[in-house]
Amino acid sequence: MAKVLLGIDLGTTNTVCCRFDNSIDFVKFRGKDLLPSVLYYRDGKIIVGDAARKKAITYPGNVVFSSKTYMGDDEKNWKIQDKEFIPTEVAEEVLKEVVKEAKKAYNADECAAVITVPAYFTSKQYRETEKAAEAAGLEVIELLPEPMAASIAYGIDENKDQTIFVIDIGGGTFDVSILRIEGNEFKTIGVDGDRRLGGDDFDKVLVELCLRQLRRDFGINLSSQEKSGLDTILYKQIMRKLQFESEKAKIELSVMEETDIIIPSLIPRENGAINFQLHVTRSEFIDRSEELIDRIESITRRCLADSKCSVTDIDKVILVGGSSNILAVRELVEKIFGQSPYSDKDLSKLVAIGAAIKATGDKTLIKNKTIKVTNILSHSFGTEVVNDRFSIILPKGTEYPCKLSQTYTTVVDYQSSVRIGIYEGEDTENINNNFYYDEYNLDGIEKNLAGIPKIEVTFHFDKNKVLHVYSKDLKTGANSNREIKVR
Ligand SMILES: Nc1ncnc2c1ncn2[C@@H]1O[C@H](COP(=O)(O)OP(=O)(O)OP(=O)(O)O)[C@@H](O)[C@H]1O
Numbered sequence: 001m002a003k004v005l006l007g008i009d010l011g012t013t014n015t016v017c018c019r020f021d022n023s024i025d026f027v028k029f030r031g032k033d034l035l036p037s038v039l040y041y042r043d044g045k046i047i048v049g050d051a052a053r054k055k056a057i058t059y060p061g062n063v064v065f066s067s068k069t070y071m072g073d074d075e076k077n078w079k080i081q082d083k084e085f086i087p088t089e090v091a092e093e094v095l096k097e098v099v100k101e102a103k104k105a106y107n108a109d110e111c112a113a114v115i116t117v118p119a120y121f122t123s124k125q126y127r128e129t130e131k132a133a134e135a136a137g138l139e140v141i142e143l144l145p146e147p148m149a150a151s152i153a154y155g156i157d158e159n160k161d162q163t164i165f166v167i168d169i170g171g172g173t174f175d176v177s178i179l180r181i182e183g184n185e186f187k188t189i190g191v192d193g194d195r196r197l198g199g200d201d202f203d204k205v206l207v208e209l210c211l212r213q214l215r216r217d218f219g220i221n222l223s224s225q226e227k228s229g230l231d232t233i234l235y236k237q238i239m240r241k242l243q244f245e246s247e248k249a250k251i252e253l254s255v256m257e258e259t260d261i262i263i264p265s266l267i268p269r270e271n272g273a274i275n276f277q278l279h280v281t282r283s284e285f286i287d288r289s290e291e292l293i294d295r296i297e298s299i300t301r302r303c304l305a306d307s308k309c310s311v312t313d314i315d316k317v318i319l320v321g322g323s324s325n326i327l328a329v330r331e332l333v334e335k336i337f338g339q340s341p342y343s344d345k346d347l348s349k350l351v352a353i354g355a356a357i358k359a360t361g362d363k364t365l366i367k368n369k370t371i372k373v374t375n376i377l378s379h380s381f382g383t384e385v386v387n388d389r390f391s392i393i394l395p396k397g398t399e400y401p402c403k404l405s406q407t408y409t410t411v412v413d414y415q416s417s418v419r420i421g422i423y424e425g426e427d428t429e430n431i432n433n434n435f436y437y438d439e440y441n442l443d444g445i446e447k448n449l450a451g452i453p454k455i456e457v458t459f460h461f462d463k464n465k466v467l468h469v470y471s472k473d474l475k476t477g478a479n480s481n482r483e484i485k486v487r
Pocket residue numbers: 009010011012013014015068169170171172173174198199200247250251252254320321322323324325326347348
């Protein structure tokens with residue numbers, strides 16, 4: 001049985017599949033290196049990719065875009081005709097298409113892959129990605145943070161030790177990481193990001209400008225379907241056209257000072273359809289994107305501060321992801337770091353290349369380097385304490401495998417049992433803003449006044465990303481443990 005080793009960048013907008021076998025090549029989807037992460041469903045048939053994207057205008061209610069930003073969100077699903085898709089299922093369908101084409105391209109019966117995920121994904125989102133991959137028939141070698149993959153693709157060509165800052169802005173997620181490359185070792189020093197910030201938000205800036213013009217010139221309010229007075233399908237069709245054309249204009253503004261958004265017959269009317277036209281300059285686009293640029297800036301600075309790095313510690317800044325072509329992003333990087341960013345010719349493929357190298361890298365020597373990767377926790381793990389507060393046991397940024405303990409006590413006299421709730425997140429004041437994993441009771445604790453019993457809770461995050469929780473009453477010796485595969 002021939003098995004092919006792949007690197008897959010499962011992106012919000014585009015999925016890229018790369019194979020490294022002395023040289024780099026990409027699996028082709030309808031002749032292209034990028035597979036749009038778009039799903040279309042109608043009358044029992046699923047289509048993924050470019051063909052699905054093309055259906056979006058005619059059948060706006062049958063198409064799912066940017067589902068990755070909702071990965072792991074239990075509330076989110078898309079109801080299309082008789083079916084309901086959750087984000088994990090959309091990812092599964094995209095990956096099935098990848099598997100199908102990869103098997104064909106490499107004449108393989110099996111595919112094993114390193115799949116990349118945003119570094120700032122929660123453990124639940126890692127797990128959902130893995131589930132989607134397994135359901136698609138992939139053997140998952142590893143889930144690799146996207147900035148780590150980019151730094152491998154980049155670092156493999158450079159034979160010097162250095163600290164790099166990776167900024168990855170794709171279609172829906174924003175990730176930053178500080179990595180140290182020493183010989184063959186790639187070590188993560190800092191991770192931060194925003195799981196809901198990317199190119200889609202910059203498209204919305206231009207869509208907003210279009211809506212403003214339509215309101216002003218034609219008195220049409222498209223801010224919601226109800227306000228527009230249009231039927232659902234027509235409303236969705238118009239909004240999709242505006243989004244597609246706004247995205248095109250946004251990309252043009254990366255190389256041009258100004259452009260036009262032109263959509264003939266955008267809105268049908270009795271006295272003739274509206275032919276839409278809007279002239280937009282780059283400076284207007286940048287002005288209106290200020291809030292997004294500010295968010296990028298504050299997260300970048302927070303990552304430096306939290307990792308106790310100053311800009312002078314950074315040897316190189318690497319830009320990854322299609323949205324880092326936006327000039328305002330490049331200018332921001334120069335402003336913060338005082339150096340121009342390194343950007344590969346093809347920012348959309350760097351992550352898949354790194355993943356493909358990693359897929360083979362453990363077994364093959366590449367330029368005399370066997371890659372060794374050290375990762376850190378991108379979010380904190382801890383337990384619930386009184387008044388809905390969150391007590392962190394394993395702080396964000398800790399290199400793993402790691403094992404740390406905290407001692408707690410009781411709040412009620414003669415309490416015989418305590419509840420151990422297991423959570424991930426950063427909100428110490430209100431645990432409900434963090435992600436809940438599991439809970440259990442530790443029984444048989446010392447019967448005494450509140451504040452006297454001593455209960456030690458230990459969290460051990462092992463190299464396979466399994467969280468082991470141990471709890472023990474230090475007096476009675478009563479103990480109880482839990483094991484959770486968090487990633
Ligand atoms: N030249 C350009 N200028 C501005 N934006 C661009 C340019 N080229 C691509 N984009 C934008 O980049 C985004 C897609 O980038 P990319 O393929 O890196 O995302 P992704 O990997 O699918 O998403 P993510 O990493 O968030 O999961 C889209 O929003 C697209 O409009």
